[in-house]
Amino acid sequence: MTDDRGRVVLAGVTTALVGFASSSAVVLAGLQAVGATPVQAASGLVALCLTQALGMLWLARRTRLPIVLAWSTPGAALLAAGAVPEGGWPAAVGAFAVAGALIVLTGLWPRLARLVAAIPAPIAQAMLAGVLVPLCLAPVRGVVDDPLSVLPIVVVWLVLLRVAPRGASPAAFAVGLAVLGVHAVLGGGAEGPVLPVLDLTAPTLSASAVVGIALPLYVVTMASQNVPGVAVLSSFGYRAPWRESMAVTGIGTIAGAPFGGHAINLAAITAALAASPDAHPDAGQRWRAVRVAAVVYLGLAAIATALTTLTGAAPAVLAAVAGLALVPTLGASLTGAVASAERGDREAAVVTFLVAASGVSAFGIGAAFWALAAGIVVHAALAIRR
Template sequence: MDMRTEARTTDLERVSPAEGGPGSPRRSAGLTQPILAGIIAAFVGFASTFTVVLQGFTAVGATQAQAASGLLAICIAQGVLGIVLSQRYRIPITIAWSTPGSVLLAATGLIQGGFPAAVGAFILTGVLIIAAGLIKPFGRIVSAIPPVLASAMLAGILLSLCLAPAKAVGLQPGLALPVVLVWAIVGRIRRIWAVPAAVATAVALIVWTLPPGGLAIDHAIPDVVFIVPSFTFQGLISLAIPLFIVTMASQNLPGIAVMRANGYEPPVGPVFLGTGIASVLVAPLGGHTLNFAAITAAMCAGPDSHPDPARRWVASFAGGVAYLFLGLGATLAAALVTAAPQVLIQAATGLALLGAFGGALAGAIGVAAHRDAAIVTFVTAASGLSFFGVGAAFWGIVAGGAFMLLNRKWSR
């Protein structure tokens, strides 16, 4: 275990009863809350982005069977990694597929050599991530990000998602309003059940709105398809290197920032090493890059997961277990969510992230001296801008960091 993590965990266990020691309300909260948080995070993560993943696979030449196999492979891999890493380090390390990477695949399209060449590029990307895990200076650079900027970037990432429930009510009030009302009413009675009740309401409405024929699926568990990789220069230049850069800048950096914003110091090198190896292993089955989660990590690492930070790792563990089941039933889950009105998925996702958004916003504006830099980070991350295939989250940190350095130099 990392010495800083071990020391922090020990300190948490020694705090007074009023702050979460043995016998306190925080300690007696039990495991139900983080388990539910992890399951919900897994459902939200899967439901909100699996269509982007499938679109990316098919854009670079995957057949329907190969795309389903890839989705299954990365679900199983990220579930196993989430279980192992969160239990090993006792902090809420949440693993996800690279959603920005999938967007890159969809934008790149078919390359010479077809899907086998894309699979070769996936393997090369995994090798690059392994190399990043073995180079310690990278972890030190990432850990130097000021917490206020990390919180501001997280708030910017979450803003558009947290606006979704209100937009959904405006678009289809008959479907979205019941979800929001259930969340609000149950939350006044017992906050821990607010999001689960909203998600259950959304699922019930999905089933209610299904066509008479129900879900059109041949079998629930997707077939595993092995693809022989092909290594090409175009695959390296067009896919592998851009996929590595996008994943590191737009996924791993925000994921690490989420952890730090919630008071954790993740073991960057071991996680990079583990996700890199897993990315190499799932590639011949059609899967692509694995990395730190960002949005779902906020759900597992934040106070809504558990009032005691030392117990929030249970949420990531439970989320990993949930992903094993989501992977095995990927075809059924995909059919259910695909058949659902998008406003229901958007409303449930936004409601689940409101707590994380509030915490991130409070952390961003808590230090008056750095408030301007935090606001620059926030608005840039929320803007959705993209340069060179790198998303707004990375540029938010760059803009805010530059503004902070400018202020320091100007004040001398």
């Protein structure tokens, strides 16, 4: 019994630490790209830790299922590849709240869920891949511009990718923290708050932010997180309560938006850590690992602001860590984009990828939306031809 309890605790702690360390750098980069100050970005990271922790505690108590929540890493990557919207940070916050409302509506209105499912998967994956390309190039540029800071991170990531792939991103994150610490010491210390901060921003609605941020954020969160999250749980014999899961994550997103949280959702990769037999031999007891993970996330919220302040010592290090963390996601997205046997699907996906990677912006709306629109138009045109 004691051994099983230890496995539950270890699985929960690992789930939280891997989720936080593997992509918190991506979140900070994304929030600052759409207009957040370092303090507002720190607030967003704190809000995400709190909302997903509370959501997990609620779902674990209600369902007794190992439902792990996470922030939307693809959504953060989409933000990082974008620009400050018209209306600035308050408009971005408003777009986060709109994305949360759409997630809630998806759980309540099956027709919206079918509409999202009607977007060809290769197009959604190609849009995400195009958005990720500039971010994944950051380590390459970092090795050239600042090899002493970035090269150790890349080497550790590569070694761990060979011997322990799951630990590659957290290890790179740990080395990045060490490098940032050195920079802070040499620079006379990091400047900024250390204690947890929640900075409230009154959201505003901007048409360009809703179209350019909220809709792509909603699509990638649903297609790259929520749907795979349901599939991961199903692979271990669990049936996720769709309506309640969407309600909890959507309401959590809305609640966290004024404090800078962009989106929370069902976890995909880290979900397997809590749902597998490694967490507990009894499938009916694995939900306890989720409860442990939630408590750990509450603790991580306490250090999120200090982490954000530390990253200000060398932004290139943060960009390199974020880029390395996104390499597996880029690989999976590229595979999903071009794996279709239908020739028209592949062509539409390639067009989507090119538009997204171009970074073009028109009428205040970023490349992600235009990529999605271009891909759907090409797909429809080729479908008519066929």
